[in-house]
Amino acid sequence: MADSAKPVSRREGRKEAAVAADETQAVQLGELSDLLGYVLKRAQLKVFEDFLHCVAPLQLTPAQFSVLLLLDANPGRNQTEIANTLGILRPNFVSLLDSLESRDLCTRVRSANDRRSHILMLTEKGHAVLARAKKLVVSKHEARLNELLGPDGREALLAMLTKIAEEF
């Protein structure tokens, strides 16, 4: 997303001649501002955009970061297990892993028990990058959210979103 798709905020969209008096009417969101799915998607895009920006020094996408986090918390799992947990289809997980492995952040090792499966592990560099990424996420990304919503607000938001994700 370069800059073009960013939605117009409430007081924009005027033509040159109308800037001073803000003459031209802004487009009304109307009932859209009460549609949870719409606002949810908008908020999600904003949060991902900020995540990307905060972790830019390490060149990690949200998806890549989530894989590293999961490998750290679950050493010795295979591709299917990790992909399923993240809701990523196995075929699509292959290239994601390829990119991480080519950067020496994780490795695939054929399992001794079941030689069909690949055991996934973080490399030393993977651990180091993950540690640095976590620091950036906490100190920059989540810190900004805390600032905007307050610690209580953030907790409440997380609880409601988790409820939707798990029970809806």
Add this chain to the structure above:
Amino acid sequence: MADSAKPVSRREGRKEAAVAADETQAVQLGELSDLLGYVLKRAQLKVFEDFLHCVAPLQLTPAQFSVLLLLDANPGRNQTEIANTLGILRPNFVSLLDSLESRDLCTRVRSANDRRSHILMLTEKGHAVLARAKKLVVSKHEARLNELLGPDGREALLAMLTKIAEEF
């Protein structure tokens, strides 16, 4: 989304032999369950999925519904204005509009003032379909969310997401 990418919920992932005692360890989400962006995305997918299901009789996607809502609330606007407001790029808005217009839900009319621009309007059928869609959204989709979160919870969630979408 057929069914494959659905994430494994907490107590799954065991091998056949282990089902009874739930022996095989579930993959641990770990810090992922505290990452707002992750939960936000998961919740958004769930909500869109439910929206699609609830409005299935009318064959409207969330994006198409948002366009119809906006045209209803802002008659006489052109493509650029509507697309910008929704955060849709003008080139991508063309085929979206084509599909709505081919179903006789809206029309493009060349503006008399500025013959470059297309004024957008809902057709009679467009108004009717939008009215029916609104009923389905309120009575099925948003009703389910209200049931899950409670009216106060829903309001609080909407307020926080709006804040993120506008100020983050």
Add this chain to the structure above:
DNA sequence: TATTGTTATACTCTATAACTATA
């Protein structure tokens, strides 16, 4: 026969450049 990782493929979203017709 079933499963793991993989390839190939297709469809949707999103993004940019460039054309045309108007201004």
Add this chain to the structure above:
DNA sequence: TATAGTTATAGAGTATAACAATA
């Protein structure tokens, strides 16, 4: 020259089918 709508195109993300190796 600048803007509105459009075309073409390219890249992500996501989906399914099918194959080789292994169980």
